[in-house]
Amino acid sequence: MDPFDHRAAPCVWLTGRRGSGKRTIGGLVAATLRAEGRACAVLDAEALSQHLARGPREGGLVSLAWLADLLSGNGVTVMVTVDTPLRDDREALRHTIAGFVEVFVDAPAELCTERSGMGDPAYEAPISPDLRVPTDDRDARASAAQLVSYLEALTEPTGPEPP
Numbered sequence: 001m002d003p004f005d006h007r008a009a010p011c012v013w014l015t016g017r018r019g020s021g022k023r024t025i026g027g028l029v030a031a032t033l034r035a036e037g038r039a040c041a042v043l044d045a046e047a048l049s050q051h052l053a054r055g056p057r058e059g060g061l062v063s064l065a066w067l068a069d070l071l072s073g074n075g076v077t078v079m080v081t082v083d084t085p086l087r088d089d090r091e092a093l094r095h096t097i098a099g100f101v102e103v104f105v106d107a108p109a110e111l112c113t114e115r116s117g118m119g120d121p122a123y124e125a126p127i128s129p130d131l132r133v134p135t136d137d138r139d140a141r142a143s144a145a146q147l148v149s150y151l152e153a154l155t156e157p158t159g160p161e162p163p
Contacts, residue, residue, distance in 0.1 A: 009039070010151060011072040011097045013080045015090060016105030017123045019116030021135040021143065025105055026079035028144035029151070039076040043068060045083065061089060069097045077151065085123040101154070103147060104129035107136040 012029070014022040026042050033040040048064060064082060072078045084090055094100045104126050113119045131150050133143045 008099045009072045009075050009077040010099045010101045010154060011068045011078040011080065012101045012103055012147070012151070013068075013084065013090065013093060013097075014103050014105050015084055015126060015129070016107065016135075017109060017112040017116075017120040018083060018118060019112035019114070019120070020105040020107040021115075021140060022081040022083075022105045024140045025133060025135065025144050025147060026081040028140060029147050030077075030079050032144065032148050033077055033151070040079065041071050041076050042079045042081065044081045048082065061093075065093055065096045072097065072099045083120075085120065087124045087126060090126065101131070101151075102126055102129045103131045103133055103150075105143075106132050106134050111136050 012026075014026050016022050023044055026044070030040040030042045043064065048060065061084070064080070068078045068080055084093070090102055094102065106125075107115075109119070131147065133146050135143050
C-alpha cells in the first residue's frame with residue numbers, strides 16, 4: 001500500500017542536534033499547514049512528557065511511534081520534534097510508521113551548543129535523510145518554507161481520484 005494515499009499523511013520526523021531549530025521549524029510548518037486548512041499536529045518532548053506515561057526519553061519511543069502512526073494514518077500531518085539522536089532508532093521508526101519522512105534540521109554543532117546551552121555529542125547525523133533543511137544561514141521562515149514546499153510536492157495527487 002502506498003503510504004501517501006488519500007487517507008495517510010506524512011509523519012515528518014525532524015532530526016538534528018539540540019538547538020538546531022527542530023521545534024521552531026516544526027511549529028512554523030504546522031502553522032502554515034493549518035492556515036491552508038490542513039490538519040497538522042506537533043509532537044514535542046515537553047508535551048509528550050506531560051501526556052505519555054513514560055516520556056520519549058524514558059523508553060516511550062514506542063508509544064510516540066504508535067501515536068505518530070495513528071495520527072498520520074488518519075490524515076493528520078505530524079511534525080515530530082523530539083530529540084532522537086541515534087540513527088538506528090530513526091531507521092526502526094521508518095519501518096514502523098507509514099509515511100515516515102526524515103528531515104535533517106542541519107546546523108553546525110557549535111551553533112547548536114550556543115543556542116541550546118549544551119552540547120549534543122551523542123547525536124548521529126542521518127546518512128541520507130529525505131530532506132536536509134539548513135538553519136544556520138537563513139531565517140527560520142525560509143527553512144520552514146523549504147519543508148512546506150517539499151510536503152506539498154510529496155502529497156500532490158499523482159493521478160485521478162479513485163471512484
